[in-house]
């Protein structure tokens with residue numbers, strides 16, 4: 354019989370993340386948002402607490418958690434700050450291709466340093482010419498003896514200004530489209546690799562985002578992840594793993610918006626009574642609460658499906674898409690319930706809307722998620 358209760362270990366994990374999020378992240382969230390500060394001391398602390406390399410197996414020094422446990426943690430972190438959560442979990446995204454297709458030697462060599470001390474890694478797939486269609490990528494990996502020379506540009510890369518390693522997707526021949534895409538692990542110190550300035554963003558302003566340029570960067574074949582032409586499949590399998598935590602991240606933002614709105618509605622009075630007593634507000638709160646719970650359950654179900662060894666493309670796309678649309682809609686309604694104050698920076702809910710927006714775009718925009726969901730769905734009827 355399905356069981357929604359958490360084990361004592363899961364409760365401990367969730368409590369650890371909740372305590373860290375509410376006592377160490379939340380007090381700095383507004384300031385980091387306002388000034389676009391990358392709070393490295395908070396990310397170091399997340400690393401120390403074992404809240405960073407969540408998906409890396411314990412044999413390499415990571416936390417070795419399944420997606421269900423990761424989702425519990427990520428929701429708690431995002432409740433305090435979406436941007437800090439993006440930067441905290443970016444290592445999971447960047448290191449997943451190594452976990453999936455790295456050789457035992459590559460895993461030992463590339464993963465262990467990330468767990469031995471605080472380091473950040475970035476996942477570099479998106480290019481200025483488009484993120485939704487990786488088969489059209491232009492970053493070129495030309496064979497040169499036993500090495501590759503990588504030339505091109507990746508944009509919107511989370512943690513890029515602060516990363517020491519990049520998992521990079523390039524094509525050995527653009528004419529091959531998907532079949533040419535090949536993945537590499539490239540250190541920050543590689544000659545010809547440069548990182549652009551931190552982007553000025555609408556939300557997730559405690560996270561850093563930049564362009565990474567490759568000018569004939571020499572990458573040894575020993576740092577290729579999987580065979581040539583395997584990169585598209587690797588990127589898709591990576592995102593199958595990491596979409597579920599984005600569902601959890603969105604759920605955390607949505608839960609925070611609901612909590613702020615419900616508390617405010619009990620205090621704010623109009624027409625001689627708290628606005629919570631007006632039915633229009635009650636209907637809003639009820640609809641918000643339903644959507645938040647549905648997001649959490651879709652996320653948990655996706656995590657459970659993948660933790661049981663299934664690929665979970667359908668489930669994780671549904672969780673990410675639904676939870677992110679919910680986060681945006683619930684934050685929007687929270688602003689409405691706050692009225693004019695909701696529009697002011699001084700109050701917490703306008704940040705939640707700005708942070709929620711990104712969850713509808715990154716790790717595959719929701720239009721693409723719906724395409725994936727429909728494709729997987731129709732397969733069952735064909």
Ligand SMILES: Cc1cc2nc3c(=O)[nH]c(=O)nc-3n(C[C@H](O)[C@H](O)[C@H](O)COP(=O)(O)OP(=O)(O)OC[C@H]3O[C@@H](n4cnc5c(N)ncnc54)[C@H](O)[C@@H]3O)c2cc1C
Pocket residue numbers: 475476477478479480481482483484485486508509510511512554557562711714715716717718719720721724
């Ligand atoms: C803050 C931030 C952080 C990010 N971090 C990373 C990162 O760490 N690593 C990384 O590789 N990328 C990252 N991204 C990139 C992100 O994944 C892409 O922005 C996203 O995949 C969309 O790609 P695009 O922006 O090029 O939009 P496009 O691909 O140009 O799409 C534009 C619009 O058209 C829609 N669209 C495209 N094709 C179709 C279609 N076939 N059917 C219907 N609609 C379609 C899209 O859904 C979107 O709404 C980040 C982005 C942001 C904003």
